Amino acid sequence: MKLQHAQKGMTFWGLALTLGIVAFFVLLTLRLLPSYMEFFSVKSSLDSLQSEAGLAQAAPSEIKKLIDRRFSINDVKNAGREDVTITKESGATVVTIEYEVRNHVMGNVDAVVMFNHSVELTRN
Numbered sequence: 001m002k003l004q005h006a007q008k009g010m011t012f013w014g015l016a017l018t019l020g021i022v023a024f025f026v027l028l029t030l031r032l033l034p035s036y037m038e039f040f041s042v043k044s045s046l047d048s049l050q051s052e053a054g055l056a057q058a059a060p061s062e063i064k065k066l067i068d069r070r071f072s073i074n075d076v077k078n079a080g081r082e083d084v085t086i087t088k089e090s091g092a093t094v095v096t097i098e099y100e101v102r103n104h105v106m107g108n109v110d111a112v113v114m115f116n117h118s119v120e121l122t123r124n
Helices: 012-051 060-073
Strands: 084-089 092-106 109-121
Touching (some): 012 092, 012 109, 060 084
Antiparallel strands (some): 092 109
């Protein structure tokens, strides 16, 4: 007489592996989310420069000072005025920020996230 019943469900090791993978991605999300939230603040600070009247004719030092104040208000820690590049291209001023953030994940593993955003200031 043979007993025939099918196994249903997951073994302990299968469940442990699945939970481990889910926990890793949750940890990674929790470590990287603050960097992305800060980038959205940086991006909105640069985008708000477009609404400033007469900023396209301003000196680069004035633009950087304004960006510095906005970063201070928005509590931006990973980007600064040294990451901002201001160039004049065909009658428009282009403000570019390029920076990277290194986040500790666990042990000796780090995640590096690179951010880049440009805004064109035109003469009003």
